[in-house]
Amino acid sequence: MNGEDQIQKAYESILSQDFEKAIEWFEKAIIAEPDNAAYHYKLSITYGRNNKLSNAIEHASIATQLEQDNQVYRYHLQVLHARELVDKARRQLSTQSEHAERAIFLLKEAIVLDPLTIEAYLILGEAFAFRNDYGRAYQTVMEAIRLEPNHELAKQQAARYQQKMKNRV
Incomplete structure (x- = not known):
């Protein structure tokens, strides 16, 4: 399964209100493509919505480092x-x-x-x-x-x- 398939599974989990499962799918997508800033950003958002602030900051920082000019990530x-x-x-x-x-x-x-x-x-x-x-x-x-x-x-x-x-x- 590639990163995009796992991202789709993460979104499906979000739609069914299973945020922990969504986090797992985002993490799997990152394992498949660790340099994909968008995956880190999406995981950061999910962590943030679940009040896991330190994890959210960690992945937002990685996304920002991977794409330093991305104003949305910053x-x-x-x-x-x-x-x-x-x-x-x-x-x-x-x-x-x-x-x-x-x-x-x-x-x-x-x-x-x-x-x-x-x-x-x-x-x-x-x-x-x-x-x-x-x-x-x-x-x-x-x-x-x-x-x-x-x-x-x-x-x-x-x-x-x-x-x-x-x-x-």
């Missing part, structure tokens, strides 16, 4: 790195609020990598709120609303931060 890798930073920042904030400074740094970096990641803006708003900087928390969440106007959680956070600012005056 952007995908950036988005994965942004997700990784958001996850690290979330862990920083969940352990202790005194890690807010480190979380803010990570979240700002994530937004540079992927300016459309709503989750980064929302968590960044929380990090500013931990510092009682409700003005910046509000501005950050309003940026999320600008990107996704009907995002209910962002609207709720914005209202909460706005109320906190009023209470401080």
